[in-house]
Amino acid sequence: MTTVIFDLDGTLVDSSADIAASINHVRAEYYGLEPLTREKIVYLMNRPGLNLAYEFYGVKEYETKAREMFEEHYSRQCLLNARTFEGIYEMLETLKNGGARMFVATNAPTATSEIILKNNAIDLFFEDVIGADKVEYPKPHPQMVEKIVEKISKKSCWMVGDSPKDIMAATGAGIAPIFAGWGFAKDTQPDIKIDRRADTPSDVIDIIGV
Secondary structure, three states, rough: OOOEEEEOEEOOOOHHHHHHHHHHHHHHHHOOOOOOHHHHHHHHHHHOOOOHHHHHHHOOOOHHHHHHHHHHHHHHHHHHEEEEEEOOOHHHHHHHHHHOEEEEEEOOOHHHHHHHHOOOOOOHHHHHHEEEHHOOOOOOOOOOHHHOOOOOOOOOOEEEEEHHHHHHHHHHHHEEEEEEEEOOOOOOOOOOOOOOOEOOOHHHHHHHHO
């Protein structure tokens, strides 16, 4: 049986406007900082090796109150603009009809990720959602993917994501990555090899062969 693990933000949904709004809400209300552009935030999110607490808020590590403020704001904000990319629903439907098992592995909180999936009427396609709060180490560490893979066979298992972090997590977990070229990152870093690239969601169907 085929299994497909999907990243959420920048792969299934374009949530960039809402992520930026909530980060800038915390910057303004908690830290008194000027807003960052959406483009800057998306760029930083997809670069492996960065301390995002520092990049977004100028602190060494995320503070509990700041994290709670973000999640509370984002739980409402993500209902406003986060929408599936064109062709996503049709791709998921084809995979489901072909017998594929599907999961979500995201560095976003599980609760808000489930809100976005439900709001876009794609939640029932997925057996489980693993957010950053369910693991000790988020992507690009493979732990999140391994948590899903331990439930299934690695045979015929794929991960689809738009970020170098997704490619690294999949490779580290020993499953085949597919780079989502329609997403936030558009391309990956020169030192990260891409063997399979899907420029549209329908390309994922062709690569997997469901």
